[in-house]
Amino acid sequence: MPETKTASPANAKDGKSERDKPWLFRTYAGHSTAAKSNELYKKNLAKGQTGLSIAFDLPTQTGYDSDHELARGEVGKVGVPVSHLGDMLTLLDGIPLDQMNTSMTINATAAWLLSLYIAVADQTGASRLKLTGTIQNDIIKEYLSRGTYVFPPQPSLRLIKDTIVFSTKNVPKWNPTNVCSYHLQEAGATPVQELAYALATAIAVLDTVKASGEVPAEEFGNVVGRVSFFVNAGMRFITEMCKMRAFVELWDEITRERYGVEDAKHRRFRYGVQVNSLGLTEPQAENNVYRILIEMLAVTLSKNARARAVQLPAWNEALGLPRPWDQQWSLRMQQIVAYETDLLEYGDIFDGSVEIAKKVAALKEEAKAELATIEKMGGAVAAIDYMKRRLVESGTGRLSQIESGEMTVVGVNRFKETEPSPLSGGSDAIMVVDPAVEAEQIGRLKAWKANRDAKKVSAAIAEVERAAKEGRNIMESSIAAAKAGVTTGEWGTTLRKVFGEYRAPTGVAQAAVVREGARLEAVRSTVDEVSDRLGRRIKFLVGKPGLDGHSNGAEQIAVRARDVGMEVVYEGIRLTPAQIVRAAVDEAVHVVGLSILSGSHVPLVKDVMERMRKEGLDDVPVVVGGIIPPADEKALKAFGVAAIYTPKDFQLNDIMADIVQLVDRHASAAA
Numbered sequence: 001m002p003e004t005k006t007a008s009p010a011n012a013k014d015g016k017s018e019r020d021k022p023w024l025f026r027t028y029a030g031h032s033t034a035a036k037s038n039e040l041y042k043k044n045l046a047k048g049q050t051g052l053s054i055a056f057d058l059p060t061q062t063g064y065d066s067d068h069e070l071a072r073g074e075v076g077k078v079g080v081p082v083s084h085l086g087d088m089l090t091l092l093d094g095i096p097l098d099q100m101n102t103s104m105t106i107n108a109t110a111a112w113l114l115s116l117y118i119a120v121a122d123q124t125g126a127s128r129l130k131l132t133g134t135i136q137n138d139i140i141k142e143y144l145s146r147g148t149y150v151f152p153p154q155p156s157l158r159l160i161k162d163t164i165v166f167s168t169k170n171v172p173k174w175n176p177t178n179v180c181s182y183h184l185q186e187a188g189a190t191p192v193q194e195l196a197y198a199l200a201t202a203i204a205v206l207d208t209v210k211a212s213g214e215v216p217a218e219e220f221g222n223v224v225g226r227v228s229f230f231v232n233a234g235m236r237f238i239t240e241m242c243k244m245r246a247f248v249e250l251w252d253e254i255t256r257e258r259y260g261v262e263d264a265k266h267r268r269f270r271y272g273v274q275v276n277s278l279g280l281t282e283p284q285a286e287n288n289v290y291r292i293l294i295e296m297l298a299v300t301l302s303k304n305a306r307a308r309a310v311q312l313p314a315w316n317e318a319l320g321l322p323r324p325w326d327q328q329w330s331l332r333m334q335q336i337v338a339y340e341t342d343l344l345e346y347g348d349i350f351d352g353s354v355e356i357a358k359k360v361a362a363l364k365e366e367a368k369a370e371l372a373t374i375e376k377m378g379g380a381v382a383a384i385d386y387m388k389r390r391l392v393e394s395g396t397g398r399l400s401q402i403e404s405g406e407m408t409v410v411g412v413n414r415f416k417e418t419e420p421s422p423l424s425g426g427s428d429a430i431m432v433v434d435p436a437v438e439a440e441q442i443g444r445l446k447a448w449k450a451n452r453d454a455k456k457v458s459a460a461i462a463e464v465e466r467a468a469k470e471g472r473n474i475m476e477s478s479i480a481a482a483k484a485g486v487t488t489g490e491w492g493t494t495l496r497k498v499f500g501e502y503r504a505p506t507g508v509a510q511a512a513v514v515r516e517g518a519r520l521e522a523v524r525s526t527v528d529e530v531s532d533r534l535g536r537r538i539k540f541l542v543g544k545p546g547l548d549g550h551s552n553g554a555e556q557i558a559v560r561a562r563d564v565g566m567e568v569v570y571e572g573i574r575l576t577p578a579q580i581v582r583a584a585v586d587e588a589v590h591v592v593g594l595s596i597l598s599g600s601h602v603p604l605v606k607d608v609m610e611r612m613r614k615e616g617l618d619d620v621p622v623v624v625g626g627i628i629p630p631a632d633e634k635a636l637k638a639f640g641v642a643a644i645y646t647p648k649d650f651q652l653n654d655i656m657a658d659i660v661q662l663v664d665r666h667a668s669a670a671a
Contacts, residue, residue: 019345022338023300024101024309027327028274030055030080032437034090037080040324041095047328048335051101052133053311054091055079056113058547058598061148062574063109063492066441069576072607073600074547075438077321079105083445084487088116089123098126102133103178103272103309108150110137111159112491115478118171122483134175134228134272137163140201143384143504144391145183147549147573150492153381155499157208159474164205165214166475168223175228177205178272185232186278187552188395191243191363194232196370197380197387199250202227204380206259214473224255225266228308233298234276235291240298241350242359244305247271250364272309273299280318282627282647284411284418288315293333300337303348310334316423318647320430320629321599385505392507392555399556402650404517412650430629433599445487452485460484461494468498506551506572508558519653520564526657527565530664534590538663541589542570543580545604546596549573553625554595560652561659577607585615590663596626602635609639619670621662625649642666 027044030037041052056079059071065083066075075081082088097120106113114135121131139156142149149156160177167176181189181198189197206224209215215223229247233240251269255261275295280288292312299307312330314322337343350356377383401407408414423429460481467477481491531537542558544551551573558570569587584592592612596604605624612620621642628636633644642662645655 020303022334022344023307024051024272025049025331025334025338026051026053026103026272026309026311027331028053028055028105028311028313029327030057030091031078031321031431032076032080032433033441034080034082034087038091038093038095041091043324044327044331045095047331049331051103051309052095053103053309054105056104056106057081058148058549059083060113060488061106061109062547062549063112063150063488063496064547065487065489066438066445068489070547070574072546073438073603074598075441076433077599081441082113082116082488083441084448084485085116085119085123085482086444086448088120088482092117092120092124096126097121097124098130100133101309103311104133104135107136107139107142107146107148107180108156109488109492110135111163111474111478112482112488114163114167114174114176115475115482118479119482122479128171130173131171132173134178135163136180136230137177138180138201138230140204140380140384141180141183141197142549143502144197144388145187145552147504147551148547149502149504149549151495151499152502153384155495157204157381158471159495160205161208161212161214162474164209164223164226165212166473168215168219168226170475172222172226175226175270177226178228178230179205180230182230182232182274184391185234185276186550187391188393188398189391190394191239192366192370193387193390193394195243195246195250195363195367196374198229198231198247199254199367200371200374200380200383200387202229202251203254203258207379210259220259221261221263221266224259224261225263225268227270229269229271231271231273231299231307232276233273233295235279235295237294237298238356239359239363240295241302241305242356243363244271244299244307245302245350245356245360246363246367248305249360250367269305270308272311273307274311274313275299277313277317279409280313280315281409281412282318283416284421285316285319286421286423287411288313288318289329289333292330293337296333296337300343302350303346304351305348316430318627319424320627321433323428323431385507385510388505388507389510392511392559395552395556396511396559399650399652403652409650412648432629435603448485449487456484457486457490460486461490464491465494465498468495503572506555506558506570508555508562508568508570511559513563517653523564523653523656523660526660530660530667531565533664534667537565537567538591538660539567539569539587539589540659541580541584541587541592542568542595543575543583543592543608544573544595545575545577545580545608546598546600547574548596548598548600550597551595553597554593556652557593557595557625557655560656564653564656564660566656577604577611580608581611581615581617584612584617584620589620590667591659592620592622593659594622594624596624599627601626601628602632605636605641606639609641613640619666621659621666623659623662 314326623643625645
């Protein structure tokens with residue numbers, strides 16, 4: 001909840017009530033290169049944006065340099081590549097850090113990116129005491145939904161603890177952890193699950209800090225007061241608004257009763273929000289403007305549960321990377337609500353509502369029950385498998401409702417008749433990252449490495465390793481490493497060596513089986529018939545090449561393929577094309593499905609197809625799913641891809657039927 005003044009006639013001037021200050025206006029942005037992103041930030045700030053929200057590319061998020069094998073095709077796609085201090089200096093050039101509120105969406109490598117940010121502040125003369133902003137730094141939701149984790153849970157919590165302890169002492173206005181329920185909803189979480197799983201994560205983090213003994217008891221309230229949240233708001237905006245009021249009340253109770261925080265200011269539920277991207281539609285994408293506005297109301301209408309910062313997706317993000325104009329349109333939506341309406345002139349307009357109070361109480365009761373279940377399991381870390389399974393089941397339920405028509409999605413499963421959109425036509429309807437960006441970034445990285453002091457770099461890396469092994473706070477050695485010229489990949493490799501890596505559960509095998517539906521039964525019968533002709537059960541490999549961690553679609557495809565009777569091979573995220581093709585050979589699969597939502601589909605699919613041909617797998621059809629523009633569909637088909645599915649293809653049973661027919665045709669042709 002933001003720190004705002006209550007409107008009062010006593011403070012009125014010229015007969016008008018004093019208005020509350022608006023929330024921070026942000027646009028989640030970053031792409032291509034640090035220089036291009038810096039140019040975009042300056043333009044957005046000039047248009048009235050009041051805070052930065054930096055999107056990093058997947059190699060940066062997962063601790064790889066731009067020249068790593070897994071970074072191929074991913075550089076600069078979903079965010080900006082930051083491989084070293086030089087990149088960060090370029091990214092923030094001309095932006096006064098002691099006057100800017102900066103949010104950095106980064107988790108596994110949050111300690112490193114914060115170190116780079118502080119190093120830039122030190123070099124540009126910005127006082128650490130004046131730095132304001134947030135690192136997301138929530139690793140548990142990465143295991144459950146987003147997938148940009150690196151290390152196992154315990155070392156990851158240790159890194160979060162290190163950033164909290166360091167920031168509380170040295171960067172006191174910074175939010176060193178931002179518990180993120182946004183991606184939980186994107187994975188299908190119900191409002192109750194979003195409440196419970198986010199609060200369970202916050203408890204796990206605070207328990208870790210408290211157990212470390214590194215914060216004196218009298219200062220623990222300051223730690224609690226710097227914990228912030230990042231939430232999602234969907235279309236059922238009354239429920240979503242009640243969810244936010246429930247968050248406020250539950251957090252106040254937890255911090256008071258569990259941690260004994262007496263200062264009400266430290267118990268405030270402070271949150272930022274990006275409204276739901278899961279509900280953005282590819283068909284009739286212009287309707288997304290209304291969806292975004294309605295979703296924003298859920299986090300702005302109730303003063304006592306109003307967001308501290310709001311960032312809105314662009315209307316065309318289901319089509320591809322939005323253009324600056326599209327982002328401007330979303331920014332203007334915030335400004336119109338804040339400055340042209342009278343929203344900020346009143347107290348909480350929902351206080352005293354019987355219906356609202358009833359819904360908030362129900363959400364709180366259910367969330368407390370789910371929190372109790374997690375607590376009995378030993379807390380959020382111990383309950384990761386359980387929470388992941390529940391999210392996959394919830395996501396399956398949501399898709400089933402859309403398939404059946406129980407949930408209406410305008411333009412998708414109802415009111416599908418439409419006029420051609422003048423907004424989304426033409427080759428420039430979305431932003432396309434130039435493929436040359438990757439080679440240029442790698443060239444700059446090589447030049448950076450060649451021009452630095454190798455001895456200082458080696459010494460700095462060794463000190464990071466010693467701090468990690470000895471249990472010392474990682475921040476001071478990481479800041480020193482940043483200043484010495486150490487790269488993101490070198491920092492990540494060093495900690496991988498000490499902590500090891502981790503593969504999160506997929507939740508697919510444990511998810512409840514869908515058993516009802518005439519269409520489902522029809523597909524099952526076809527699977528049985530084709531399997532009989534093949535002499536064994538159809539085997540379907542679902543693969544996620546590259547660094548894309550958005551696994552929700554792949555998980556739902558894998559679950560439905562299992563439910564219709566196929567044998568499914570799904571090993572989770574972050575596989576190289578070579579690993580996927582090797583699995584296709586070793587498992588003797590009949591069909592390969594690739595899921596890519598990071599925009600790197602063209603180079604990654606091409607690589608997979610070329611490797612399959614070398615292995616003699618020409619008779620194994622390949623299907624691809626993701627956010628794929630029409631021009632790229634033609635390129636993928638030219639590589640030999642048999643079928644392409646985008647967000648408009650929501651009938652999973654129809655997709656399964658297509659895949660079974662593909663297998664049957666290819667098997668017949670090869671016979």
